[in-house]
Amino acid sequence: MSLLIKxxxxxxxxxxxxxxxxxxxxxIKQIGMGLSVKxxxxxxxxxxxxxxxxxxxxxxxDMPFMGTFSSDNxxxxxxxxxxxxxxxxxxxxxxxxxxxxxxxxxxxxxxxxGNAVGDYSFHMAVTDFNENTKAEIKDLIEKEGITxxxxxxxxxxxxxxDDRQMVGLMNEVKKQGGMVTTHATNGDxxxxxxxxxxxxxxxxxxxxxxSQPEITEAEASGRFSDMAFQTGVTAYIVHMxxxxxxxxxxxAARRNQKVYxxxxxxxxxxxxxxxxxxxxxxxxxxxxxxxxxxDQASLWAGINxxxxxxxxxxxxxxxxxxxxxxxxxxxxxxxGHPAIEHRMELLFSEGVHKGKISxxxxxxxxxxxxxxxxxxxxxxxxISPGSDADLVIFDPNKQHTLSAKTHHxxxxxxxxxxxKVTGKCETVILRGEVAIQNNKLLVKKGxxxxxxxxxxxGII
Ligand code: URP
Ligand code: ZN
Ligand code: ZN
Numbered sequence: 410m411s412l413l414i415k416x417x418x419x420x421x422x423x424x425x426x427x428x429x430x431x432x433x434x435x436x437i438k439q440i441g442m443g444l445s446v447k448x449x450x451x452x453x454x455x456x457x458x459x460x461x462x463x464x465x466x467x468x469x470x471d472m473p474f475m476g477t478f479s480s481d482n483x484x485x486x487x488x489x490x491x492x493x494x495x496x497x498x499x500x501x502x503x504x505x506x507x508x509x510x511x512x513x514x515x516x517x518x519x520x521x522x523g524n525a526v527g528d529y530s531f532h533m534a535v536t537d538f539n540e541n542t543k544a545e546i547k548d549l550i551e552k553e554g555i556t557x558x559x560x561x562x563x564x565x566x567x568x569x570x571d572d573r574q575m576v577g578l579m580n581e582v583k584k585q586g587g588m589v590t591t592h593a594t595n596g597d598x599x600x601x602x603x604x605x606x607x608x609x610x611x612x613x614x615x616x617x618x619x620s621q622p623e624i625t626e627a628e629a630s631g632r633f634s635d636m637a638f639q640t641g642v643t644a645y646i647v648h649m650x651x652x653x654x655x656x657x658x659x660x661a662a663r664r665n666q667k668v669y670x671x672x673x674x675x676x677x678x679x680x681x682x683x684x685x686x687x688x689x690x691x692x693x694x695x696x697x698x699x700x701x702x703x704d705q706a707s708l709w710a711g712i713n714x715x716x717x718x719x720x721x722x723x724x725x726x727x728x729x730x731x732x733x734x735x736x737x738x739x740x741x742x743x744x745g746h747p748a749i750e751h752r753m754e755l756l757f758s759e760g761v762h763k764g765k766i767s768x769x770x771x772x773x774x775x776x777x778x779x780x781x782x783x784x785x786x787x788x789x790x791x792i793s794p795g796s797d798a799d800l801v802i803f804d805p806n807k808q809h810t811l812s813a814k815t816h817h818x819x820x821x822x823x824x825x826x827x828x829k830v831t832g833k834c835e836t837v838i839l840r841g842e843v844a845i846q847n848n849k850l851l852v853k854k855g856x857x858x859x860x861x862x863x864x865x866x867g868i869i
Contacts (some may be wrong), residue, residue: 410436410843415672417454417802421461421792422773432798434497435840439794442504450843452836454802461792462799462839463497463753464779466532467647467671467721470500473745476734481819482634482727483520484748484854487527487642489817491844491852493750494801496836497528497789497860498724499779501559503568506537510545514553525857526850527839528799529653530783531836534559535773538574554861556784557588557645558818562629563696565598569781572636579640586864588782590645593629594621594697613722614690616682617739618698626697627653634668636662643865645669645782648723652698654709657719659716669782671719672708674699674752675824676708678759691732692824694742695723704759718778718869719754726820747820751811753801755825757832762805798841817850843859 414431419426420439423673429444430437431470439446439832448764470486472479482487490498504510510533517531529803533555534540537767549555560575570578582589602620606612612618630646637644648657649670661668675693681700693699711717725745729825735742753775760766766774780790787796808831813823 410841412444412798412799412838412843413444413448413451414454414459414802415451417457417459418791419459419769420772422777427507427677430792430800432841435798437792437794437796437798440792447492448725452802453781456613457835458768458803458805460791460801460803461776461790462837463495463775464492464494464789465721465724465749465752466719466750466779466783467673467723468500469499469723469745472501472503474725475551475741477727477731478745479745480728480731480745481724481749482525483529483857484526485817486724487525487529487817488756488850489750491527491837491839491850492817492834494753494803494837495527496751496799496837496839496844497530498749499530499532499783501534502531503534504542510535510542510549521859523855526844526852526854527857528860529857530862531555532557532559532862534561534568535578536577538570542578543581546581546587548865550585550587554863555623556654556862557590557770558582559647560589560591560632562591562596563599565596565600569596569835572632576636576640577621579636583640583642588643588865590646591633592648592649593626593633593646595625596626597628598625599672607738607740612738614688614694615684616741617694618684621696621698623651623653623700626651627657630654631657634658635667636668638664638666643667645671647671648676648697648721649717650672651700651704655707655711655716662716669719670711670717670718670720672760673721673723673748674748674755674863675734677705677720678755679824680705688736691742691824693746694735694739694744695725695746696730696744711768712770712774718774718782720752720774722748722752726818728821745802746824748824750816750818751825753834754830757803757805758830762831767856772807778869781869782865783863785852785860789860797840800838801834804833804835806831807835810834820821850861
């Protein structure tokens with residue numbers, strides 16, 4: 410199968426030029442002006458932008474969480490991602506406390522194998538670090554290609570590890586050449602505030618927000634950076650939301666330590682005023698919660714200054730019936746919101762179209778940096794001969810409206826209902842196959858591949 414894309418404006422993290430792209434056997438073979446090759450299929454991309462396929466390194470598909478499962482499985486989740494120009498995701502395996510990491514890997518493979526339409530990889534969330542877990546790290550990195558180890562500094566009693574376990578894990582992961590990532594919020598402080606609010610009968614979604622003030626995230630981000638500094642491990646903070654946490658990441662850079670920081674699209678475009686809508690606010694109950702305008706400003710600045718390298722989603726959808734588990738108690742509302750489909754288009758519309766970021770920066774934070782940080786570059790995250798032909802042909806002028814009526818995520822509401830967006834992923838190509846065209850999904854369940862990742866290089 411070969412494919413020729415003619416006259417597109419190719420945007421990478423560093424370049425911007427018009428050329429043809431010739432694809433054969435899943436890979437980009439040639440890039441040049443006026444290529445005279447014969448192909449099975451030709452697409453005219455005149456007037457369109459061509460981006461590397463988006464990579465979302467923070468999603469939760471078919472995940473058991475808070476007494477239920479996230480509502481997108483590998484088929485619907487990676488399918489919705491493709492509609493939105495994301496050709497690869499990294500999902501989280503959660504170790505069950507008392508069981509092994511390989512037990513968890515087996516469980517997650519049982520749900521993912523043969524079911525994805527888009528490419529995917531796993532982070533391993535270590536929720537119980539001990540001598541047995543420690544012994545599994547090397548094989549996970551070297552045999553399975555799972556090179557990043559997630560920790561939770563919150564969700565006390567279920568997922569949280571203490572600092573002693575954190576330092577032990579960091580030392581082992583450093584030794585084996587991997588990376589430690591974290592959900593950086595202070596679980597004990599949050600636990601106290603949740604109990605306090607419940608004790609006072611303050612049970613609406615607003616109190617989810619008020620139980621996780623900025624200081625809970627800033628404190629944990631600083632503590633995590635300090636432990637990473639002491640152990641020398643490559644470190645990454647997931648879903649960073651606020652100025653206080655960002656200041657710690659900047660402090661780390663000042664002492665020549667690199668702590669990578671990921672934010673998510675919702676923290677750039679939504680704010681805490683959404684917690685003033687009674688129980689409807691459950692749509693935006695996520696951890697950490699949405700923050701203030703000043704935090705959005707800090708995150709956009711960080712993207713431009715290079716202290717925030719990645720924009721993800723933390724896609725963790727629950728249907729309305731599931732959100733109603735917490736109708737009478739905010740602490741029982743499953744945490745998370747649907748976003749996997751909208752990351753690229755919202756980032757383009759709110760970022761590039763509104764003049765906050767350049768086209769090159771858009772590619773950097775939606776694809777290239779993630780491929781580099783998580784050991785997939787240059788197979789993924791770029792448009793170069795030899796790379797996987799994962800491409801988005803994008804109409805920068807097309808206007809459309811986001812809605813649960815038209816989105817492809819398995820969720821019966823949208824956190825972005827009625828949002829007007831400029832720019833649309835028109836054609837999406839995954840490893841040389843046209844996956845999305847004319848608003849239709851053209852690849853089948855099972856086309857998505859598990860991508861083994863390399864050791865972290867720390868090249869950005
Ligand atoms: O609210 C969220 N973020 N749900 C998913 C789990 C996590 O903390 O990432
Ligand atoms: Zn989290
Ligand atoms: Zn998450």
